[in-house]
Amino acid sequence: xxxxxxxxxxxxxxxxxxxxxxxxxxxxxxxxxxxxxxxxxxxxxxxxxxxxxxxxxxxxxxxxxxxxxxxxxxxxxxxxxxxxxxxxxxxxxxxxxxxxxxxxxxxxxxxx
Amino acid sequence: xxxxxxxxxxxxxxxxxxxxxxxxxxxxxxxxxxxxxxxxxxxxxxxxxxxxxxxxxxxxxxxxxxxxxxxxxxxxxxxxxxxxxxxxxxxxxxxxxxxxxxxxxxxxxxxxxxxxxxxxxxxxxxxxxxxxxxxxxxxxxxxxxxxxxxxxxxxxxxxxxxxxxxxxxxxxxxxxxxxxx
Numbered sequence: 001x002x003x004x005x006x007x008x009x010x011x012x013x014x015x016x017x018x019x020x021x022x023x024x025x026x027x028x029x030x031x032x033x034x035x036x037x038x039x040x041x042x043x044x045x046x047x048x049x050x051x052x053x054x055x056x057x058x059x060x061x062x063x064x065x066x067x068x069x070x071x072x073x074x075x076x077x078x079x080x081x082x083x084x085x086x087x088x089x090x091x092x093x094x095x096x097x098x099x100x101x102x103x104x105x106x107x108x109x110x111x112x
Numbered sequence: 113x114x115x116x117x118x119x120x121x122x123x124x125x126x127x128x129x130x131x132x133x134x135x136x137x138x139x140x141x142x143x144x145x146x147x148x149x150x151x152x153x154x155x156x157x158x159x160x161x162x163x164x165x166x167x168x169x170x171x172x173x174x175x176x177x178x179x180x181x182x183x184x185x186x187x188x189x190x191x192x193x194x195x196x197x198x199x200x201x202x203x204x205x206x207x208x209x210x211x212x213x214x215x216x217x218x219x220x221x222x223x224x225x226x227x228x229x230x231x232x233x234x235x236x237x238x239x240x241x242x243x244x245x246x247x248x249x250x251x252x253x254x255x256x257x258x259x260x261x262x263x264x265x266x267x268x269x270x271x272x273x274x275x276x277x278x279x280x281x282x283x284x285x286x287x288x289x290x291x292x293x
Contacts, residue, residue, distance in 0.1 A: 007293065010227075011285040015278070017227035018250050022219035026133040026147050031125045033147075034154045041155055 125154050128171070131252070132178045134219070138247045139182040141215035141232055149185050153178045168261060175252075175262045179244050186240075217251075234284040242277035245270055 027033075052058060132153050137146035156177050164173055220228040235243060241263070248259045249270075260270045 003293070007286060007289045010289045010293075011282055014227040014231050014285050015281060017220070017224035017231055019224075020221050021217065021228075021251060022221075023130045023134045024137050024218045025130050026150055030129050030133075030147075030150075031122050034125055034151050037151045037155050038158055041159075 121158055124157070124170075128174050129154075131171070132174060135175065135178045135247065135252055136182045138217065138235075138251045139179065139243065140185060141236060143218075145185060145189075149181050150178070153181050156181065172258070172261045175248070175254075176264070179248070179262065183240055183244070230285065230288060231281070234281050234288070237284060238277055238280055242273050242280065245273035246277040246281075249274055 129150065133146055133150045136149045136153070137143065140146050140149065153174070157174060164170070214229050215232050216225055216229050217232065235246065238246065244263060245259055248254045248262060249256065254262070256267055256270045256274070259274075260267045263270065
């Protein structure tokens with residue numbers, strides 16, 4: 001019985017041991033360390049971006065993408081150049097009537 | 113501060129550093145980890161101050177970040193411990209017998225140091241929510257209302273958490289003294 005009372009007393013004393021507890025403080029120059037950490041966090045973001053960009057897979061994919069864009073652009077340019085040239089020749093054709101090939105054709109009465 | 117003013121940030125850190133460190137230290141029970149996590153808390157405060165709406169007090173918001181970060185750290189540590197245990201089963205880990213030292217909170221008065229160490233050991237075994245509620249109320253000295261705002265729960269839920277925490281602590285302490293007397 002007395003043992004139980006003794007244990008209860010110890011438990012209560014232990015629970016009350018936090019009475020009068022004071023706040024713990026971090027080490028000196030805490031703000032300086034936070035500042036350093038902030039700079040590091042900022043740098044880490046750039047490091048992550050750079051390391052991602054410099055990955056061989058990313059580099060290869062980028063090169064392939066650029067080449068693909070080049071090929072598509074070149075094909076489109078060639079097509080549009082051909083079309084422009086055809087349009088020009090048609091325009092000239094219409095303007096100067098190239099369907100009559102020689103002067104002889106003019107002089108032939110059938111053509112008039 | 114929201115404009116990235118460094119002197120305002122410094123003022124904030126100086127004002128709240130003890131509060132953050134004390135809370136984190138009480139949860140983690142390790143001074144090095146507490147320092148590390150406290151720094152993380154302020155980095156997070158700086159990075160997300162723009163999202164802080166004055167709906168709650170600044171202290172409530174900082175307390176919330178501090179407790180969340182501390183609990184995250186504890187979970188990470190537990191995961192590492194579990195992994196180390198699995199590794200030790202296969203004979204990969206050499207530090208398997210590493211035991212944490214007894215934690216003595218630096219703010220405890222000399223006469224109570226021994227008993228407080230036993231209490232902190234028991235506190236370590238409480239479920240997360242009970243641990244946070246008990247820490248904020250008994251160590252930080254916050255009211256139930258403040259604790260409920262930090263934990264984003266009702267006042268009655270906090271009362272229940274602290275009541276259960278005390279019950280669990282009593283049970284653990286009784287077992288401890290039964291074994292050690």
